[in-house]
Amino acid sequence: MSGAYLYAAARTPFGRFNGALAGTRPDDLAAAALTGLLAKAPGLDHAAIGDVVWGNANGAGEDNRNVGRMAVLLAGLPVSVPATTVNRLCGSSLDAAIIASRTLESGDADVVVAGGVESMTRAPWVLPKPNRAYPARDVTAVSTTLGWRLVNPAMPKEWTVSLGESNELLREKFSISRERQDEFAVRSHRLAAAAWDDGFYDDMVLPTEDLARDEGIRPGTDPAKLAALKPSFRPDGTITAGNASPLSDGASAVLLGTGAAAGRIGLAPVARVAGRGVHAVEPRMFGFAPVEAAEKALRRAGIGWDDVGAVELNEAFAVQSLACVDAWGVDPEIVNTRGGAIALGHPLGASGGRLLGTLAKVLRERRQRWGVAAICIGVGQALAVVLENVTGEVSQG
Secondary structure, X not given: OOOOEXXXXXXOOOEEOOXXXXXXXXXXXXXXXXXXXXXXXXXXXXXXXXXXXXXXOOOOOOOOOOHHHHHHHHOOOOOOOOEEEEOEOEOHHHHHHHHHHXXXXXXXXXXXXXXXXXXXXXXXXXXXXXXXXXXXXXXXXEEOOOOOOOOOOOOOHHHOOXXXXXXXXXXXXXXXOHHHHHHHHHHHHHHHHHHHHHOOOOOOEXXXXXXXXXXXXXXXXXXXXHHOOOOOXXXXXXXXXXXXXXXXXXXXXXXXXXXXXXXXXXXXXXEEEEEEEEEEOXXXXXXXXXXXXXXXXXXXXXXXXXXXXXXXXXXOEHHHHHHHHHHHOOOHHHEOOOOOHHHHOOOHHHHHXXXXXXXXXXXXXXXXXXXXXXXXXXXXXXXXXXXXXXXOOOOOO
């Protein structure tokens, strides 16, 4: 059994819905992330890439027909480089990295690229095919941007409530106030803006022709501004556009390999995939699923929360992030120290790759050995990965 190591990470800036990246096809975003990632390893023979595993949640428009393979071809890689596309909704690119790590550990490949893409702006409307030709009734176009669509009537109604309503239920269950949610959101924007100002993302994010930085960050956000926003899902609710992640466009990629592949890649590894966890719950409680996913990943890594020095949690909603952090009992100050999805954006299929790349760099920056990346997933799932910093830059304290 060979270990699985992260060698490099790259992503596009994340654009707002109908924002700067609205004119860019998702397969072009994917190709850009793939090209930018491989530019970090100029000595790597691209023909040596054993597989490309790509995440994508919607797949109903320009990202159909295996967008991972489209990215390989558009990026000009050898046609001998294979690729597959996986869909675990919001966790798709983290799932891609997990699959890639298992491929390396099993010995089926020495070098694998994982990543993901989503253009929520360009997700199309779809029409269901009629049971017979020329139906004499109206047909409704359904948006594929986010959430349930074309729901099977056999599915229990309580499972198919909106993502926002699911999180209002979570807020009720754990008594998490609007004030805490808004404060968490302000922190996300503040830390994301500081990270960009400090140059943290400069070597990770690939500027495009249309966008140089993540488009959704609002440095001037404060609790008073967020408190003025109306609830989005209930008249008396607490979840608003300000304390939830926005619809976004973007792509991310990570270069993974065995330890023995360092010479072929031409880089030293920066982190080892030490543990993985997947967990499922009742669909409407999806926001809380990362709690047990992370616990499973930690057990498989052979460590506990006391060993963890950094956490990257997706931040789909402030309320679910707070519920998870509270349940873990970790110091909130080690969570999303460089901002999260509320500020940076949440292009569904790309977010997991962002988490891994950011976590590996935060571990080096903070000189910590162990870190956890976790993400909640619609329809009641979550994934988590434990990374070990292998650069040698680890505090002994």
